[in-house]
Amino acid sequence: MTGTPPPADDAPDVVCLGESMVTFLPDRPGRLADVPSFARGIGGAESNVACALAAAGHRAKWVGRVGRDGFGDHLVEAIGAYGVDVGAVRRDPRRPTGVYFRTATDRASEAHEVVYYRAGSAASAMSPETVPYASVGDGRILHLSGITAALSEPCLALVRELTAPRAGRPLVSFDVNFRPGLWADAAEGGRLLLELARGADLVFVGADEAEAAWGVGEPEGIRALLPEPAVLVVKRGGEGAVVFERPLAAPPVPDPGTPLPDLRATTAGGAPGTAAAPPDLVVSVPAPRVDVVAPVGAGDAFAAGFLSGTLRGLGSVARVRHGHLMAAAALTVPGDLAVPPRRARADRLAGLDDAAWGRLHLGPGWTGDDQEVRTP
Template sequence: MVTFLPSRPGRLADVPSFGRGIGGAESNVACALAAAGHRTRWVGRVGADGFGDHLVDAVAAYGVDTSAVQRDPHRPTGIYFRTATDRDADGFEVVYYRAGSAASAMSPRNMPLDELAAGRVLHLSGITAALSADCLALMRTLTARRPGRPLVSFDVNHRANLWREAEGPRVLLDLARGADLVFVGEDEAETAWGVVGAEAIREALPEPSVLVVKQGAAGAVVFERCAASFPTPPLPELRALPPDPRASIADGAEDPVAGRGKKPRSGPDTVAFVPAPRVDVVAPVGAGDAFAAGFLSATLRGLPVRDRIRHGHLMAAAALTVPGDLGTPPSRAHADRLAALDADAWGKLRLGPGWTDVTQPKGAADQEVRTP
């Protein structure tokens, strides 16, 4: 979507003007990963209009491959407006104009499934599933477990105001069960599923090999199955998936949140908690997508779990210390130095505006991530 950011705090009714930017959970992750030196492709649909031109050009300017983006001559590019306050704060407002948008028409029938399956990682968001029945069918197809698929990363991103029906939380739970790597906020899990605490979230989501529970400014907990492995060589290319919109990892399963039909994890977890550094926040937006990008970047590099979490925190701090959704990530060498700090030095770390002001070396990575 094209985002319109307020020129000053206050109610939408009182804001006199807005600045134009770009937004979208998956494209944010793709842009952050590309800026960090990874090869990424964003796959999506935008209108054949000026806003679509702006989106494609802006995403491509980060180094993201946009060759698979479709232009719809009959549907507009989605836009939204929001206030400057934190999403969870009193007075936060967001207004979406995306009903009937080009993105809402994505489906298993019109999206290039071979393109989505060709990377080492396929990153998805629960926001896409809320856009339309066709989008949900696409998400069910992409999260269905099939041999040879890429590693599927899924950010729950529960947005209650996007779901027209009360089944939204259950749909997100089903989709998360089909993923290999899941990101979810502790607060959103409580809101959506009524589960409280990281351990309870893991009980509700036993299937993913890696579960990342974000705890805001406190830090993040990662549950990783001991047998989990993220291979460094490219995975075999997977051709177009059968368009099976009814496929779901949880078809016929009882609700695990209610304590029925839980699927046991195949082996014990290793559990790691890493506190977040202190951050002088400029704008509390984009941090979740940035954290996912940092964690994925470190995963692709085969780093240990502590460093994966720290790289997630550092990328989130890059977003939190700028006004918009996307911050300039630190250079890889800079981030690696910070991630390698001992526990005491990490605990004293404080990051403010301008802390990433170093040049990211180009060609620093050869991994590939694709996002719809």
């Protein structure tokens, strides 16, 4: 089984490509029309993943485009402050940095409001021509999301190129992130996201978004739609997550000088139908109980935790539990990003027996080393 070449010693573990925006978070609940002031933050699915991975001790790189404006300065500086490599971020002198405002309510609530000012943003100009492959193909993992594909036709062309079969490409991770409002035609958006996901090696998708995009919400049905990826993670909110994984898709060893295994070996580089895939290993891992402060950023944090476990060579259950723990860190703070628990603490919690894990109860501040975690 042939893997990708070992990266250089200073190469990133994970490269995350996508739009990051300045986020304005309300200082109180209520309609946007009634909120008097907002706190400035950063938001963007892929940059969130990069920041969480860097905070967890991995070498993360974010690739994107921002305007040559103050908001672009803020994004590059704030994301870089997490330890993320921002050297490949490009500044656009003609297009602005995207921004958005949201209410404090749950995204699923009828009262939830999000207003984006991103049309014609610098990030929407990403394309195969403006983003050289060398800037995104130098890591062990390349992480993408369906949000980028929705921004513009050039962005869609870029994601298509990066999920297409390519000799020696990194392991491609794809978070479906179906946002109907970003697509002119939501049904067509769902079809395109299914096409892109089929070209990836590792796919994250929520059962609710799969239902909305494809009309299928049960994990087994989603796997039937997506047989090509070697690893499929179906997120089920507070119920946990289900992982479908081919036996050949063994997690990589921790040594960064060792190439990741070629997870596309059973489908000849991602092309379906070229070889019969062996039966899946299926693992279902419940989520711990969490006292939610703000239900934003959890999906990105889960992806970061799972990718962290993948880089470290952990087994399926441990990778999912690290995803749940990263998500719990995000859910127990007001913004999109949270400081994750120290690795030793996360490893201890992820290593609990099933009964103790089932009793785990996480609230605000739980990631601190001096905080007790409830397992009644």
